[in-house]
Amino acid sequence: AQKVTQAQTEISVVEKEDVTLDCVYETRDTTYYLFWYKQPPSGELVFLIRRNSFDEQNEISGRYSWNFQKSTSSFNFTITASQVVDSAVYFCALSEAGFGNEKLTFGTGTRLTIIP
Amino acid sequence: DAGVTQSPTHLIKTRGQQVTLRCSPKSGHDTVSWYQQALGQGPQFIFQYYEEEERQRGNFPDRFSGHQFPNYSSELNVNALLLGDSALYLCASSFSDNNEKLFFGSGTQLSVL
Secondary structure, three states: OOOOEEOOOOOEEEEOOEEEOOOOEEEEOOOOOEEEEEOOOOOEEEEEEEEOOOOOEEEEOOOOOEEEEEOOOEEEEEEEEOOOOOEEOOOEEEHHHHHOOOOEEEEEOOEEEEEE | OOOOOOOOOOOOOOOOOOOOEEEEEEOOEEEEEEEOOOOOOOOEEEEEEEEEEEEEEEOOOOOEEEEEOOOOOOOEEEEEOHHHHHHHHHHHHHEEEEEEEEEEEOOOEEOOO
């Protein structure tokens, strides 16, 4: 069975600080995908990134970066120079490669509040 | 280009009733998935529809059923509602040939009294 753990329930930081959201996953599959989604107050989840289990390269996209470490089953997300617009709930998710990307197992989310 | 649209946005029902939620996928998408998100929790996969058939199902009872129409829109039906069915129901769409990411609607907030 797959499982995603986001131990940080809520995080608050002052604007312009860096913040890292933790994600630990469990799966018996050798091939899988990892995701991060953002859920603003409007409710819809917004896709941020997908990472294949065979690709352990870190990725940077603007102020966002992701650190994938297969050895510790972690896929952490860092926001650099945080902004008020980053306030949202962030979800880490996992899917089995054979089932496509529609059947996701989500963590319980981390509520991030950026204080102006 | 309209994204994923869901209706209604809010709904109040009583225990034992039946409910139907609707979803129109993003233009060009042919696959629809439904998720249930309880308060303070992550979304849980209910099922996926492609070519008008249920292709995958999560750990939900038969009270939860669905349908996909030829225009790719979809309905989620829940029978014999329980208090525990109160949640945000999210619809997500994708294109079968390029399903790297899901596009989600804003959801239907269902309250069961």
